Amino acid sequence: MQHPLPSDAGRHRGSLFQSHITAKTAHTSSQVSDHEQKQKDSPRSLTMSGHVGFESLPDQLVNRSIQQGFCFNILCVGETGIGKSTLIDTLFNTNFEGHESSHFYPHVRLKAQTYELQESNVRLKLTIVNTVGFGDQINKEESYQPIVDYIDAQFEAYLQEELKIKRSLFNYHDSRVHVCLYFISPTGHSLKTLDLLTMKSLDSKVNIIPVIAKADAISKTELQKFKIKLMSELVSNGVQIYHFPTDDETIAKINASMNGHLPFAVVGSMDEVKVGNKMVKARQYPWGIVQVENENHCDFVKLREMLICTNMEDLRDQTHTRHYELYRRHKLEEMGFMDVGPENQPLSLQETYEAKRHEFYGERQRKEEEMKQLFVQRVKEKEAILKEAERELQAKFEHLKRVHQEEKLRLEEKRRLLEEEIMAFSKKKATSEIYQNQTFMTPGSNLRKDKDRKNSNFM
Numbered sequence: 001m002q003h004p005l006p007s008d009a010g011r012h013r014g015s016l017f018q019s020h021i022t023a024k025t026a027h028t029s030s031q032v033s034d035h036e037q038k039q040k041d042s043p044r045s046l047t048m049s050g051h052v053g054f055e056s057l058p059d060q061l062v063n064r065s066i067q068q069g070f071c072f073n074i075l076c077v078g079e080t081g082i083g084k085s086t087l088i089d090t091l092f093n094t095n096f097e098g099h100e101s102s103h104f105y106p107h108v109r110l111k112a113q114t115y116e117l118q119e120s121n122v123r124l125k126l127t128i129v130n131t132v133g134f135g136d137q138i139n140k141e142e143s144y145q146p147i148v149d150y151i152d153a154q155f156e157a158y159l160q161e162e163l164k165i166k167r168s169l170f171n172y173h174d175s176r177v178h179v180c181l182y183f184i185s186p187t188g189h190s191l192k193t194l195d196l197l198t199m200k201s202l203d204s205k206v207n208i209i210p211v212i213a214k215a216d217a218i219s220k221t222e223l224q225k226f227k228i229k230l231m232s233e234l235v236s237n238g239v240q241i242y243h244f245p246t247d248d249e250t251i252a253k254i255n256a257s258m259n260g261h262l263p264f265a266v267v268g269s270m271d272e273v274k275v276g277n278k279m280v281k282a283r284q285y286p287w288g289i290v291q292v293e294n295e296n297h298c299d300f301v302k303l304r305e306m307l308i309c310t311n312m313e314d315l316r317d318q319t320h321t322r323h324y325e326l327y328r329r330h331k332l333e334e335m336g337f338m339d340v341g342p343e344n345q346p347l348s349l350q351e352t353y354e355a356k357r358h359e360f361y362g363e364r365q366r367k368e369e370e371m372k373q374l375f376v377q378r379v380k381e382k383e384a385i386l387k388e389a390e391r392e393l394q395a396k397f398e399h400l401k402r403v404h405q406e407e408k409l410r411l412e413e414k415r416r417l418l419e420e421e422i423m424a425f426s427k428k429k430a431t432s433e434i435y436q437n438q439t440f441m442t443p444g445s446n447l448r449k450d451k452d453r454k455n456s457n458f459m
């Protein structure tokens with residue numbers, strides 16, 4: 001399990017095509033008997049008569065790993081000001097120029113920074129990812145989503161590189177998160193809902209190591225009770241935290257005992273204080289000094305030992321073989337890839353591809369047919385609507401024509417009557433004029449008498 005491999009994981013570990021090769025072998029061999037199969041599978045052990053040299057293989061691996069360097073990515077999740085940066089600085093004995101975050105960000109975001117470190121001849125590309133604004137919003141419902149998204153995005157980037165035809169995993173900067181240090185407030189009470197929800201949504205994606213931050217703020221007896229309470233809450237809520245592996249006998253004992261100290265209660269400080277005749281990292285208070293590296297004061301040394309010295313490679317390995325594998329499996333299944341067919345027969349990538357293509361064409365044809373039918377139906381519906389509209393228009397037109405005709409007839413009748421009236425009137429007028437003229441021309445007529453009478457009145 002503990003093999004000092006660099007980030008070039010794809011070459012040494014399961015690749016996309018391996019499952020296919022294994023499946024094919026199993027399929028052909030199912031035709032021979034179990035006994036024969038066992039004989040075929042188990043290699044014969046032989047004794048060599050002299051030195052060959054492959055005993056240097058582990059050294060070759062070590063040399064190559066040292067040449068290539070290592071990478072390790074830490075995600076720090078915790079409320080603003082809980083001591084994330086101080087702890088990381090103390091862990092790596094460096095000042096990673098961090099800035100204080102504001103408490104007024106509307107959303108949680110993640111800030112990643114990569115550093116190149118070197119210890120003797122071992123180079124480490126270290127990425128520190130910090131949550132910014134975690135726990136500061138009034139509504140904390142979405143606080144963990146950006147963290148989940150960040151972890152998934154790093155898996156996705158690796159998967160995309162792995163799926164490339166021309167992949168270069170050997171010099172790929174693996175940004176997948178190897179460990180999540182989850183900072184718990186030293187309240188002495190219990191986990192907050194946000195802590196539980198966040199850890200629950202991350203536990204299948206990353207190795208979580210919970211730590212009790214600023215452990216100098218809690219008394220010794222309270223701390224023990226707090227640790228027990230936290231662990232029981234994690235268990236009862238089904239949160240899977242990272243346990244130091246106990247399957248490698250060289251470190252099984254120390255790891256098993258360290259698992260009993262989880263969650264580590266840590267204190268961080270880069271300040272050096274003189275204790276006796278030695279300068280030690282500590283936090284100084286009016287009533288005394290908390291020494292960071294004193295195991296009676298806090299679990300900082302335990303965390304550093306476990307995280308950096310003993311289990312860094314296991315954390316990298318678990319990230320690849322467990323968390324990334326799960327992500328990759330879900331993603332490939334989502335894309336329609338399967339190792340076995342519906343009747344449990346092994347399926348090659350080619351077969352899956354062909355089946356998918358077939359399914360895709362079938363689906364496309366079905367969709368095309370559906371679209372065609374829908375189109376014809378729509379055209380028919382539209383035609384019917386248009387015909388109906390035309391019919392209505394025609395009826396309207398006929399109605400108007402009839403009304404117009406009737407109006408015309410009525411008007412013509414009126415005109416005829418009027419003309420008759422005019423004619424009658426003209427006749428009457430002519431008759432009356434003739435009569436008037438006759439009356440006027442007659443001497444001594446009444447008209448003349450009237451005129452004379454009028455004239456005499458004026459004189």
Ligand SMILES: Nc1nc2c(ncn2[C@@H]2O[C@H](COP(=O)(O)OP(=O)(O)OP(=O)(O)O)[C@@H](O)[C@H]2O)c(=O)[nH]1
Nearest residue numbers: 079080081082083084085086100101214215267268
């Ligand atoms: N009592 C105590 N204070 C600590 C401890 N670690 C850090 N602090 C103090 O807490 C304050 C914030 O520490 P940071 O390390 O900046 O916290 P942070 O979580 O990185 O803060 P942001 O990045 O702004 O979210 C500083 O004043 C530190 O000195 C600790 O273990 N105990």
Ligand SMILES: [Mg+2]
Nearest residue numbers: 084085098099
């Ligand atoms: Mg910080």
